[in-house]
Amino acid sequence: MTAYLARRALGALWALIGVAIVVFLILHLTGDPASVMMPPEATKAEIEAFRHAQGFDRPLIVQFASFALSAGHGDLGLSLRHQEPAMSLALQRLPATVLLAGSAFLIVALIGVPAGILSALRPRTWVDYVARVVALIGQSAPTYWIGLMLILFFAVRLGWFPASGIGDWRNLILPAATLGFFSTAKIMRLTRAAMLEVLAADYLRTARAKGLTFLRVTLWHGLRNALLPIVTQLGVELGTLLSGAIITETVFAWPGVGRLAVQAVFERDFPVVEAVVLIAATTFVVLNLVVDLLYAVLDPRIRYA
Amino acid sequence: MTTTAIAPAAPATGDPAFAGRRTASLRRLARDPAALFGAAIVVVVVVCALFAPLIARADPNAQDLAATLQPPMWIAGGTHAHLLGTDNLGRDLLARIIWGARVSAIVGISVVAIGGTIGVTAGLLAGYRRGWVDAVIARITDVQLAFPLVLLAVAIVAVVGPGLWTVIAAIGLTSWVQYVRVVRAETMSLREREFVAAAEAAGAGPTRVLARHLLPNVASAAIVLGTFEIARAIVLESSLSFLGLGVPPTTPSWGGMLADGRQYLDTAWWTALFPGLAIMTAVMGVNLLGDGLRDALDPTE
Numbered sequence: 001m002t003a004y005l006a007r008r009a010l011g012a013l014w015a016l017i018g019v020a021i022v023v024f025l026i027l028h029l030t031g032d033p034a035s036v037m038m039p040p041e042a043t044k045a046e047i048e049a050f051r052h053a054q055g056f057d058r059p060l061i062v063q064f065a066s067f068a069l070s071a072g073h074g075d076l077g078l079s080l081r082h083q084e085p086a087m088s089l090a091l092q093r094l095p096a097t098v099l100l101a102g103s104a105f106l107i108v109a110l111i112g113v114p115a116g117i118l119s120a121l122r123p124r125t126w127v128d129y130v131a132r133v134v135a136l137i138g139q140s141a142p143t144y145w146i147g148l149m150l151i152l153f154f155a156v157r158l159g160w161f162p163a164s165g166i167g168d169w170r171n172l173i174l175p176a177a178t179l180g181f182f183s184t185a186k187i188m189r190l191t192r193a194a195m196l197e198v199l200a201a202d203y204l205r206t207a208r209a210k211g212l213t214f215l216r217v218t219l220w221h222g223l224r225n226a227l228l229p230i231v232t233q234l235g236v237e238l239g240t241l242l243s244g245a246i247i248t249e250t251v252f253a254w255p256g257v258g259r260l261a262v263q264a265v266f267e268r269d270f271p272v273v274e275a276v277v278l279i280a281a282t283t284f285v286v287l288n289l290v291v292d293l294l295y296a297v298l299d300p301r302i303r304y305a
Numbered sequence: 306m307t308t309t310a311i312a313p314a315a316p317a318t319g320d321p322a323f324a325g326r327r328t329a330s331l332r333r334l335a336r337d338p339a340a341l342f343g344a345a346i347v348v349v350v351v352v353c354a355l356f357a358p359l360i361a362r363a364d365p366n367a368q369d370l371a372a373t374l375q376p377p378m379w380i381a382g383g384t385h386a387h388l389l390g391t392d393n394l395g396r397d398l399l400a401r402i403i404w405g406a407r408v409s410a411i412v413g414i415s416v417v418a419i420g421g422t423i424g425v426t427a428g429l430l431a432g433y434r435r436g437w438v439d440a441v442i443a444r445i446t447d448v449q450l451a452f453p454l455v456l457l458a459v460a461i462v463a464v465v466g467p468g469l470w471t472v473i474a475a476i477g478l479t480s481w482v483q484y485v486r487v488v489r490a491e492t493m494s495l496r497e498r499e500f501v502a503a504a505e506a507a508g509a510g511p512t513r514v515l516a517r518h519l520l521p522n523v524a525s526a527a528i529v530l531g532t533f534e535i536a537r538a539i540v541l542e543s544s545l546s547f548l549g550l551g552v553p554p555t556t557p558s559w560g561g562m563l564a565d566g567r568q569y570l571d572t573a574w575w576t577a578l579f580p581g582l583a584i585m586t587a588v589m590g591v592n593l594l595g596d597g598l599r600d601a602l603d604p605t606e
Contacts, residue, residue, distance in 0.1 A: 011447060018448030022457075029464050036464050140589035142540045142560075144547050145581035148567060152578075156571045243453035247544055251567075261456055262548060265463040273460055281451040 008292060012285045019281040023274050024067050028060065037080060037268050071278065077271045079264075086271035090257055090279055096166060097256035100249070101241040103172050104180035108237055112184040113230060116191025120199060121218060131188060138185025147178040147251040164253040179248040183237040190233050194226035201225075228298055235291030242287075243280035330525075333601040340597020346590025353403045354410035361400035363387070365557045369395030374573040390575045392565055398576065401557040402583045408546075408558040409539045409587060412473055416538035417531045419477030424484025425527050429515050431485065432492025442485065449482040458541060462550045469552045476541050480534050487530055491523045525602040532595030536588045543584050559584045 027033045034051035035042075042050075051057050055066070070076065076086040119131040138146075154174060155163035161170050198204065199222055207221045246258035253259070257276050264272035334340055353360060363386075375391040376383045383390060389398040431442040461475040495501060496519070504518050545551040546560030547567075554561055559580040566576030 014444055015447040015451045018444065019451050022448060022452070026457075026460050026464055029461070136589060136592070137585065140536070140592055141581065141585040142543050142547075142588075144544060145563060145577075145584065148563065148570065148577050148581065152570050152574055156574075244455060246453070246455050246459070247548070250548065258456075262459065265459055265550075268463070273463075277453065277456055277460065280453040280456060284453070285451045 004296075005293070008289055012289050015285050016278075016282060019278065020068060020071050021064075023277050024064055027270050027274075032056075033270070037270050039268065071274075076275045076278070079272050080269045081264075081267050081272075082269075086269075086275040089272055090260060090275040093255060093257045093260045094279065096254060097242065097245050097249070097258060100172070100175055100179060100254055100256055101238070101245055103176035104183070104241050104245075105234075105238050107176055107180035108183045108187055108241070109234060111180075112187030113191050115184075116188040116230075117195055117218070117223065119188065119192045120195030123196065131192075135185040135188045138181045139189075141181075143178060143182060144247045144251045146181050147174070147248060150174045150178055151251075164251075166255055175248050175252040175254050178251070179241060179245055183241060187230065187233060187237065191226070191230050194229050195222060198222050198226040228295070231298060232291055232295055235287060235294065239284040239287040242283050330601045334597055337597045337600065339593050340601070343590045343593025343595075343597060346586055347594055350406050350587045350590065351410060353406035357404045357407055361397075361403040363397035363400040365396060365400040365404040366555060367396065371395065374569060374576070376573070377575050389579050390573070392562070392576050393569060393573075398562070398579055401562055402559070402580060404557040405559045405562065405580065405583065406587070408469065408552055408556060409542065409584070411469070412476065412542040413535040413538050413591070415473045416477045416480055416542075417535050419473070420480030420534060421484060421527060421531050423477075424481035425488050425520070425523065427481065428485040428488025429492050429519055429523065432489040433496055433511065433515055433519060435493075439489075442489075446482055446485050449479070452479075454479045455541065455544065458545060459548065459550060462545060467545075467550050467553065469556070472542055472545055472551050475545075476538050479541075480538060483530055483534065484527055487526050488523045491526055492519055495519055495522055529595060529599045529602060532591055532598060536591040536595070539584065539588055539591070 027036065034047050034054065034056050037054075038047050038050055055063060074087050078084065079086045079089050082089060115131045115135075119128045122128055151163045151174065154160050161174050163174075165171055199218075204217065204221055207217045212221075244258075245254075245256055246261060248254065249256045249259040250262050257279065261273060261276040264270070264276070357365075369391065372384075372387070372391055373393055373395040375387050375395075377390045378385055378388050380390075387397050387399070389402070391397060392401070427442050431439040457479055458472075458475040461478070462471050465471045465475075501514060501518055504514050509517070542551060543558070543560030543563070546558045547564045549564060551560055552558050554565075562580035563577055566573070566578075566580065569576050
């Protein structure tokens, strides 16, 4: 187990180093990061001065070495638009994103899993069909459009919830539902498939034949055995929600990391973009590591030598 | 539509059962109403994309500032001239939706061509050669998986500059990774089978084994995945256009229309409803077709 843990941790570290390399390379895609980062109306002399100040006139390998050294310390330089370290700017926004993604995750787990179970217990009934159609819509409609439609209906028409911004719980409902819709649909479909498979198994027929109650059969014998793929996917979804809140945050003007990233992209504030990408990638990698370990705990058959 | 992109060498193994299996799969697909419904939607989208100038009654870019934000024809104030109403510049929504199918179709197909080619090649190599090739590809895959895809695409477009081909390249470069996982796993089990050993014993080189014996056998898995990747590409392109990082505003695209319509949610809901319905329907069609293909090609599921 320890050896496995060490190997997985090393793999995660490798992935993060790779992400840092890609982040560095993206800025150099056009070959001239100075003019990418400067506003379009900047003069040649201004760009040249900026190039020198940022060290873009040094050899690429030297630039990468200094980038890697400081990035390893969490230092990505000052934001170009706000005179503040890019990393702390991004970290300040993290709580808002965690709140949003956490609420969306609750929706995914508390609606997706039960709906999937119900759908599997009553296949080919109206419950099943409604759940499946909603899941199909959730998997097909773009997140931002779901957001717009929720705003149109619940904010503009009914006036139940505010259309944007952060405040009390009412500000949270629409963005969380928007962000969670796609993942809820995915988890519902997965839960349904996993439950259907387990419900058809021989040991479930035995459990029923023993005269166990319906609830005990489905939850204790059924759900417990279907849970493994569901928990794994839930972990993956949490990572996706945390790193995928960009669009939802933009639609609802939610002051999180994702909105910061989009603003930074438009303001050509690349240190901030780099900071957000590194935070998101680290979160995702660490979460996946945790999911893998959970897997080993949940399934006693899996023993990592 | 995806076949040509993913499997340039059409299945041509010496396996006599192959043709029979394919007919059986097609027959199963033809009996699946959901898949047929999906296929019909896909056909409609492709026809709109191909024949937009013939189908649309209005010029998608013709502005009529005397008739801005007109409601659909069935609502008071709507006219037959604009069935689905007009946007803030008085452009016909229906015409723009029909023309918008072009961007979505081009992006969907091109992204699958790029991602599928890279991903299937890498997956075949990793699964067949194992060793350091596999290790290197696995490392790159891990890096790609750790990246938030939307953010990566946004960053690439921001650096290189918006435009149809930048968008396609950005999405294509994020879409190869799923193929690697699927194709690698399939290849690893296939390479232990007798027909591969037989081909190798008969003197076939690695390229021949990969192209003639392994590729046709991983093709069906890749095609199913490619279908879902088309859906993802359409959504991602519309998201980029929505953020203002997609195709130029003069090119009608569903995401761009939604970005315009967003500002008129309280006065002209139709500008935000119909383009979104178009995206959802197209993506749903592709997804249903993908589900059907998966069931048809793999009867054990």
